[in-house]
Amino acid sequence: xxxxxxxxxxxxxxxxxxxxxxxxxxxxxxxxxxxxxxxxxxxxxxxxxxxxxxxxxxxxxxxxxxxxxxxxxxxxxxxxxxxxxxxxxxxxxxxxxxxxxxxxxxxxxxxxxxxxxxxxxxxxxxxxxxxxxxxxxxxxxxxxxxxxxxxxxxxxxxxxxxxxxxxxxxxxxxxxxxxxxxxxxxxxxxxxxxxxxxxxxxxxxxxxxxxxxxxxxxxxxxxxxxxxxxxxxxxxxxxxxxxxxxxxxxxxxxxxxxxxxxxxxxxxxxxxxxxxxx
Amino acid sequence: xxxxxxxxxxxxxxxxxxxxxxxxxxxxxxxxxxxxxxxxxxxxxxxxxxxxxxxxxxxxxxxxxxxxxxxxxxxxxxxxxxxxxxxxxxxxxxxxxxxxxxxxxxxxxxxxxxxxxxxxxxxxxxxxxxxxxxxxxxxxxxxxxxxxxxxxxxxxxxxxxxxxxxxxxxxxxxxxxxxxxxxxxxxxxxxxxxxxxxxxxxxxxxxxxxxxxxxxxxxxxxxxxxxxxxxxxxx
Numbered sequence: 001x002x003x004x005x006x007x008x009x010x011x012x013x014x015x016x017x018x019x020x021x022x023x024x025x026x027x028x029x030x031x032x033x034x035x036x037x038x039x040x041x042x043x044x045x046x047x048x049x050x051x052x053x054x055x056x057x058x059x060x061x062x063x064x065x066x067x068x069x070x071x072x073x074x075x076x077x078x079x080x081x082x083x084x085x086x087x088x089x090x091x092x093x094x095x096x097x098x099x100x101x102x103x104x105x106x107x108x109x110x111x112x113x114x115x116x117x118x119x120x121x122x123x124x125x126x127x128x129x130x131x132x133x134x135x136x137x138x139x140x141x142x143x144x145x146x147x148x149x150x151x152x153x154x155x156x157x158x159x160x161x162x163x164x165x166x167x168x169x170x171x172x173x174x175x176x177x178x179x180x181x182x183x184x185x186x187x188x189x190x191x192x193x194x195x196x197x198x199x200x201x202x203x204x205x206x207x208x209x210x211x212x213x214x215x216x217x218x219x220x221x222x223x224x225x226x227x228x229x230x231x232x233x234x235x236x237x238x239x240x241x242x243x244x245x246x247x248x249x250x251x252x253x254x255x256x257x258x259x260x261x262x263x264x265x266x267x268x269x270x271x272x273x274x275x276x277x278x
Numbered sequence: 279x280x281x282x283x284x285x286x287x288x289x290x291x292x293x294x295x296x297x298x299x300x301x302x303x304x305x306x307x308x309x310x311x312x313x314x315x316x317x318x319x320x321x322x323x324x325x326x327x328x329x330x331x332x333x334x335x336x337x338x339x340x341x342x343x344x345x346x347x348x349x350x351x352x353x354x355x356x357x358x359x360x361x362x363x364x365x366x367x368x369x370x371x372x373x374x375x376x377x378x379x380x381x382x383x384x385x386x387x388x389x390x391x392x393x394x395x396x397x398x399x400x401x402x403x404x405x406x407x408x409x410x411x412x413x414x415x416x417x418x419x420x421x422x423x424x425x426x427x428x429x430x431x432x433x434x435x436x437x438x439x440x441x442x443x444x445x446x447x448x449x450x451x452x453x454x455x456x457x458x459x460x461x462x463x464x465x466x467x468x469x470x471x472x473x474x475x476x477x478x479x480x481x482x483x484x485x486x487x488x489x490x491x492x493x494x495x496x497x498x499x500x501x502x503x504x505x506x507x508x509x510x511x512x513x
Contacts, residue, residue: 035376035459044476049460066376066457080365081375185475210477240365240373 033062034245037074037082039153040183042228043067045203045272050265055252061245069152069183077101080238083246088153088201088228097231104247105231106254109262109273113157113226115218116188116205117143117197125197131221132165139167142176144196148187149179153226158199161223201226203272228273230254253277285483289491292484300485304492307465310378310452311445314385318393318441321386323434326397327423330405341398347391352384356454359384363455376457381465384451389441396440400433401426435504439497446493466492 042048043065052063068076070087077085078101085102087093096102115134117125123143125134138145147169148155162169169177178196180187184204191198192212200208205216218224230250235243252258259275266272292300329341361367363375363383374380404426412422427434449467456463458472466489473482 040475043472046476052460062461064376064457064459064462066459076364078366080370183475185477188477189474208477210479238365240370 031060031062032242032245033064034083034242034249035064035066035081036084036086036249037076037233038065038067038086039070039073039088040067040185041088041154041201041204042086044183044185045201045207046267047203047262047265047273051261054261055249059248059252061249063249067183069148069150070156071151071153074101077233080233080240082233083242084230084232084249086228086230088226089156090227090229092153092156093229093231100237101234102231103234103236104250105229106250106277108228108230108253108277109259109275110225110227111202111273112219113154113199113224114202114205114216115197115199116191116214117217118192118195119213119215120195121217122195123197126217128218129220131161131218131223134218135161135165136167138197139165139169139172139176142172144194145169145177146187146191146194146196146198147177147179148184149181150183152184154184154199154201157226161199164223203267206270206272207267227276282483285480286487288480289484289487293488300488302461303464303466303469304488306378306463307446307467307489308492310381310465311385311442313382314389314445315393315438315442317382317386318390318445319438321390322393322441323397323427324423325394326399327401327426329394329398330401330426331419331423341395344391344395344398348395350388350391352388352448352450352452353454355384355387356451359387359451359455375455376459376463378456378463380455381452381463384455385445385448388448388451389445392444393437393441396437397427397430397434400437401430404430404433432504432508435500439500442496443493446489 038048044067048063048065048067052065056062066073066076066082070089070092073085073087074089074092074096076082077096085093085096086108093102093105097105115125115131117123123134123138123141125137128134128137147158171177173179178190178194180190182190184200185208187198188200188204188208189210190196192210192214197217202219230253232243232246232250233241235241253262254277259277262273262275263271329337329344359380360375362369363372363380364370365373365375374383408422408426408429412425417425447467449471452458452463452465453468453471456465456468458464458468464472466485470482470485470489473479473485
């Protein structure tokens with residue numbers, strides 16, 4: 001093989017490979033689309049796999065979801081990366097709107113947080129309703145507790161609960177208090193792996209498939225309420241935001257029909273999200 | 279605990295039924311990683327050859343840096359590409375974040391140093407054999423570099439496979455710049471990460487088995503092509 005033909009051959013192969021790579025993706029990804037920054041809890045619970053095809057069928061609009069923690073979703077929103085947010089940390093969301101990064105924020109739906117733990121129940125919290133007392137017992141017995149540790153909505157909720165007890169769990173960090181820095185599912189896997197209690201939203205827990213000997217220990221405290229909100233990324237700040245399409249999806253989610261679709265999502269016979277727009 | 283047997287069964291079932299979603303994910307994985315490999319070879323092979331035939335002051339340091347870059351963590355590359363391609367970043371106007379193109383860019387940055395460093399290693403050995411010949415013919419450095427790449431092509435196939443393996447197996451970079459969006463940027467590794475976080479370990483393992491089978495297939499194909507070409511070359 002001569003040098004010239006080798007170079008020619010390489011160039012041809014490269015051209016073919018690149019034109020293949022740059023060719024448009026699968027047909028179903030075409031047409032109008034928006035990008036929603038959302039949370040791992042909603043993705044891991046399968047809500048989007050259920051809901052988005054219905055929306056696409058009715059409107060022809062494809063909704064793409066990037067699932068990260070609420071903290072990162074808000075940051076990505078500040079960077080104008082996306083059109084819309086579905087997250088769950090109301091105080092942080094309201095601040096986001098106040099600072100002009102988001103507009104049209106509405107309550108969308110709720111579920112609740114629960115504390116799950118291993119069958120031996122080393123802290124003896126099974127059946128408790130008072131989440132503050134349960135956390136105190138965990139801290140006092142130095143039973144393992146896995147925290148998201150990632151500034152997500154669930155993590156923010158957990159830190160609020162700890163703060164109310166007056167205990168700073170971070171003094172036990174690396175010991176009994178273990179911050180995984182990961183999504184909800186990954187943290188549940190870690191909890192089951194090391195037999196640690198953790199705070200999770202009920203939807204992720206119900207649809208989670210690697211439960212081991214874990215079950216719900218603490219539930220029913222009003223402080224465990226978990227509100228999800230929806231808003232647009234401010235189109236006045238971010239020219240790239242597809243405000244019309246995003247507003248159309250938001251209106252659909254908040255409409256009577258959208259609420260019925262959300263309420264109809266069940267896993268193992270249990271409703272995962274309860275719509276409550278005002 | 280799901281057992282391996284069940285995961286194998288699930289993997290076979292997914293392949294046998296020709297699951298549409300799976301096919302889409304596999305095709306995108308191959309598209310992204312092959313494109314990154316092609317770009318990396320276009321950058322890395324000439325760079326590796328250049329470092330062999332062209333002595334210059336500080337070459338040892340450049341080689342050491344290049345070798346160190348083989349250990350770049352994918353998540354760091356993902357973060358750098360995210361910052362560059364974000365709407366708020368310097369190249370945000372391109373609108374490339376959360377597209378397969380962004381994933382190709384990230385993987386190219388990841389494996390171009392690997393291709394360059396390993397190619398340099400392979401070609402250096404070859405050069406020590408040819409050095410005198412090149413000199414006696416008075417061949418220019420450019421032609422010498424090209425001749426080295428052509429002559430070392432069989433060794434360079436292994437280099438390319440190493441780069442491909444690294445690209446197709448990484449998750450840290452593509453999950454940040456691609457976003458693991460269903461039907462758009464979901465590839466094998468990010469799908470495995472997602473199934474793992476759903477606690478569906480059987481499905482995750484099944485996808486892992488399929489990914490490894492694909493990698494094996496690519497390696498076998500490359501090995502086969504190489505032996506056919508070698509036989510023709512020396513026949």
